[in-house]
Structures are given as C-alpha cells and as structure tokens.
Amino acid sequence: MSRFALLLGGPLLVTEALKERLEGFRLLAADSGARHALALGAVPELWLGDMDSSPPWLQRALKAPKEILPRAKDKTDGEALLERALALGAEEVLLLGGIGGRLDHTLAHLNLAFALAQEGLKVELTDGLTRAFPLLPGVHAFPLPPGTPFSLLPYPEATLGVEGARWNLPPTPLGATTLTLENEALGPIRVEVVEGRAVLYLF
Structure with missing residues (x-):
C-alpha cells in the first residue's frame, strides 16, 4: 500500500x-x-x-x-x-x-x-x-485498547450504531446531538453507519 x-x-x-x-x-x-x-x-x-x-x-x-x-x-x-x-x-x-x-x-x-x-x-x-476518522456507510472496526475515550459525531446527520463501548448504541438516527460524545472503548469497537456519514474522534 x-x-x-x-x-x-x-x-x-x-x-x-x-x-x-x-x-x-x-x-x-x-x-x-x-x-x-x-x-x-x-x-x-x-x-x-x-x-x-x-x-x-x-x-x-x-x-x-x-x-x-x-x-x-x-x-x-x-x-x-x-x-x-x-x-x-x-x-x-x-x-x-x-x-x-x-x-x-x-x-x-x-x-x-x-x-x-x-x-x-x-x-x-x-x-x-487526538485522531479523527471519516466514516461512510458501512461497518468500521477499530482495535482500540480498553479505556480509550472517543466521540462519534454525525456529520451532519447519520444513522449510527456502536458496539464494544461503555455505552453501546443500536442504529439510531442522529442530527445535532451530544448523545454520542465522550464514550469509552471496552476494547475493539464496531461502528455501523447505516445512512449518512460520521466522524470517529479519539482523544
């Protein structure tokens, strides 16, 4: 590559x-x-x-x-x-x-x-x-160490879900929101973007 x-x-x-x-x-x-x-x-x-x-x-x-x-x-x-x-x-x-x-x-x-x-x-x-990743529709896997803080932001609107986090989220339509700020990985996480696009922000 x-x-x-x-x-x-x-x-x-x-x-x-x-x-x-x-x-x-x-x-x-x-x-x-x-x-x-x-x-x-x-x-x-x-x-x-x-x-x-x-x-x-x-x-x-x-x-x-x-x-x-x-x-x-x-x-x-x-x-x-x-x-x-x-x-x-x-x-x-x-x-x-x-x-x-x-x-x-x-x-x-x-x-x-x-x-x-x-x-x-x-x-x-x-x-x-800090690190930021653009996410398009699909499933995205990130091998994060346990305890890694992250935010998942609709950009500007998306249907998003996350697994493997302290606060998991089923696929949910989101617009302007703070709901998906300041989460924590329990280990590798799986982010699903059903519609729209999003940003994964590691800090």
Whole structure:
C-alpha cells in the first residue's frame, strides 16, 4: 500500500510514538506545515506551497525540494499537496496537523477526508494527540485498547450504531446531538453507519 503523511499547517504534537508510526510513510509538506518536519527530524521529499506562511528562517533551516505555487489560486496549499499525493498513487493518507488550530481549515480538511474516503482511500487526521476518522456507510472496526475515550459525531446527520463501548448504541438516527460524545472503548469497537456519514474522534 502506498502511504503518505502530509504535513499541514495546523498544530502537531510530535511524540516518539508518532515518529514510530510514520515508518513506511512518504513525507510531504504544505507551506508552513514543513516546520513540523524539523520537530520530526525528517526531511520531506517535497515541500509545496506559495510560502506565504513559511518565514525565511524555516526556508533556511529545512533543506527539502521545494515547489513554489502562485499566491493567487483557488485552493489551499494543503489541497494542492493532497492532489500531488494522489497523483503519486496514494492509497492511505495521514493528515498531520489536519485538525486543531483554525476551525475553517479543520472543517475543510474533514471535507477533503470524506472525499478521499469516497474514492476508497484510508484516511486519518491528527494533531499528534487526538485522531479523527471519516466514516461512510458501512461497518468500521477499530482495535482500540480498553479505556480509550472517543466521540462519534454525525456529520451532519447519520444513522449510527456502536458496539464494544461503555455505552453501546443500536442504529439510531442522529442530527445535532451530544448523545454520542465522550464514550469509552471496552476494547475493539464496531461502528455501523447505516445512512449518512460520521466522524470517529479519539482523544
């Protein structure tokens, strides 16, 4: 499987566990997301963007191949980088810095993640501490350790069910709700999306 980790501009907590997890992933960076490469001690194979948010010190410090995009464009640097990863044959995408920070970017990244999932890609967004997974209709299994906290969010409406949690839920139509916030895995969980789409959020 062709696996890509994309460094985006949102916050990212770099831990030893995250570094280990990135083994086997090809690393690409979008504009200021490249600053995370320094914390990871890694050099992306491509640094793409208009560089409007990458200060001179960062451009001096990180010796990665750069591709400069025009500032006047109809997509973010992150979306352009994602398109490049797809052109390179990505089958699994990890969006580092894809959640947290600016709400508009987080929501845009979630929408992009759903579009990728609809194309059959495996997608995850993380800030290094929390993780988010877009869920389309079907059954989704997650091998979580006992005690893992999670929320299951309709996005924006869905019929959802969950098994293997402290509070199981039979398939239930949900819209705007707090009913499925702050659950706890007893071990591996099974999420069923009957209709609509949802986000599994691990924290």
